Amino acid sequence: MNKRSKLIVCGIAVIAVLCMALPVLFHGTSNECKITSVSAADSRNHSVDTYTVEQDKKKCSVSFTDTAVIDTAFTAEVSTDEPYIIELTVRDSQLPEYREIKDENVAMNTAQTAAKYNADDSVMKRVVYPQNRQLHFLVTTQYKENVSGFIGYSSIKVIPVSKSKEYKLVTSPDKTVEFIIKADDFSKEETDKLSTWSEDLQLYRQQLYQLTGERQPYDGKTIFDFTEQIDYYGLAGNPIFMNSSNLTKDLSTDKSVCIWKYIHEMSHTFDGIEGSYIGNTWNFDSELFANLKMLYVMENNGLSFQDSSEKGADAYLKYSAGNTLKNGIYSSDGFLYLLICRLREVQPDYWNSLQAVFSNAHDSFNETESSTASERFINFFSLLHQELGVNILSAFSDAEKKAVINKYGNEITYLFD
């Protein structure tokens, strides 16, 4: 199952003060796509009696008894790597009134739910990205109490985005960065602006790639999906989900003070999150590393958080909450603040050392084994010590040391000696 089981929820609180048309149905005759399987299961391990795919009638129904949660998984084979739109029309006449259908592609692991579909003939539409020329799409249906009946879908369409008038792709020249938007959400001028943003983000992506040892997440492509309304500013993964209303605001702002949010999300994917095909070798704190690498790109390109002469790490030191660890309390931003201060004392141009650490981290760590946050912490700081020739942790105050050890455990204590 194509589960985005480890989405990273982005805290942009960081700096809170700132700122187809060829529908194909079951086993259709077209070469564009065919639905290869539909399976159903009840998440409480009750068996779902039967499911049938009525190919000739081009519809699908899932029959069940005594169950309140049913997951229906659709798999389709497609002929290209581009995103597709899946359109499910719900047909449901044999069930109690209350029901809630969730699209798990968006609602993974978050308390939020994606759009709910409560009426017959309601259409559920999602952009889905193929993996190895396969589309996976999971729908969960929940009822208030145990029920019997069936869920029916009167039509299932799979349409390439390039053949849709409703959606639009804006792709960078080298095709490593792609935005997917709803055409109605953006004017022609905004779309043109987005196109120049894609060129910038292509460059920023290249810099993240170089900084982290030349490994690319998600087969070398970063997709920003603006077609869903989510409760967070951004959800990093493949794709990165962000809200179109925020993008509209940002497009009317000076790019040099707002594009950091997009760099931040992209930066997450270079730390090795599930499905990114990058080992999670140093990532003991996702928000810390997303910001750290973001600052590298910001510094290289004269970017800031708001109109000010400070750029990159200078701007971070000015606008973040500062050293919160001095009070004995760990926070991602407080620790990053402290790290930058200590690095600067030891080596004004510390990015070369960080680049070496990131590159070596892949070789020094067994990426196939799962690791704990404290193991990654030790890996990162041991390599950093080697590169700098100085142990920056030994300069931490007692309160700062206590805050970090409380967070990562006694096994890291020796690193402060």
Ligand SMILES: [Zn+2]
């Ligand atoms: Zn984040």
